[in-house]
Amino acid sequence: xxxxxxxxxxxxxxxxxxxxxxxxxxxxxxxxxxxxxxxxxxxxxxxxxxxxxxxxxxxxxxxxxxxxxxxxxxxxxxxxxxxxxxxxxxxxxxxxxxxxxxxxxxxxxxxxxxxxxxxxxxxxxxxxxxxxxxxxxxxxxxxxxxxxxxxxxxxxxxxxxxxxxxxxxxxxxxxxxxxxxx
Numbered sequence: 001x002x003x004x005x006x007x008x009x010x011x012x013x014x015x016x017x018x019x020x021x022x023x024x025x026x027x028x029x030x031x032x033x034x035x036x037x038x039x040x041x042x043x044x045x046x047x048x049x050x051x052x053x054x055x056x057x058x059x060x061x062x063x064x065x066x067x068x069x070x071x072x073x074x075x076x077x078x079x080x081x082x083x084x085x086x087x088x089x090x091x092x093x094x095x096x097x098x099x100x101x102x103x104x105x106x107x108x109x110x111x112x113x114x115x116x117x118x119x120x121x122x123x124x125x126x127x128x129x130x131x132x133x134x135x136x137x138x139x140x141x142x143x144x145x146x147x148x149x150x151x152x153x154x155x156x157x158x159x160x161x162x163x164x165x166x167x168x169x170x171x172x173x174x175x176x177x178x179x180x181x182x
Contacts, residue, residue: 007131009066016123019116021069021081024062028070031077031108032062040109044145046166067128071107071120078116079107081124083137100174101128103139112147121155129177136176143169 014021024032033054035041042048067083083101103125107117128137139157141148149171157173164170 007066010064011127011131014069014123014127016119018073019120019123020072021120021123021127022072023064024068024070024080026061028062028077029058029060032058032080034108035080035106038109041106044142044148044168067101069120069124071105071116073111073116078111079105079120081105081120083124083128086138101132101135101137103137117147118151118154121151125155125175134177136174138172138174140170140172142166143171 010023033051036049036054036058037051039048069081070077071079071081082104084104086100086102103121105117105121107120125137128135137157138160139152139155141152143149143162152171152173155175157175160172160174162169162171
């Protein structure tokens with residue numbers, strides 16, 4: 001297993017037709033707080049975090065770690081996307097070493113329904129496939145989150161298992177790397 005920490009970081013900003021994926025900056029702190037405290041964003045993740053807790057805990061410049069991108073539209077942050085290694089204690093063991101990368105994303109509610117999540121996730125998955133070829137990626141979402149379920153299928157994830165967490169049924173899918181024809 002190759003660690004995400006072993007990839008060149010930070011990469012140059014990733015540009016799509018409408019978005020830019022880049023590393024977090026100090027100017028993004030308020031949007032991170034909004035994402036973490038939003039009842040709509042937290043609806044399928046155990047609920048929102050208390051604002052005062054987030055304001056105390058989040059550093060002035062949000063953490064820059066390999067696999068974490070800000071999603072930017074027209075110069076403003078609209079969300080975040082991450083690819084992190086799952087620890088061995090998590091439920092999935094898609095790989096023998098249980099160290100698969102997990103895709104996660106959060107977008108502000110006003111950015112929902114416009115295809116930004118699909119565009120950002122596809123770009124992040126392409127970056128990951130180039131940075132760590134051959135590594136599978138997993139994605140977890142509540143089965144009640146119909147938008148995330150549709151996006152997972154659109155991105156090429158196939159169901160591995162379902163489990164109970166945060167008082168709700170969760171879905172886990174895996175996306176294996178595409179092997180180019182010989």
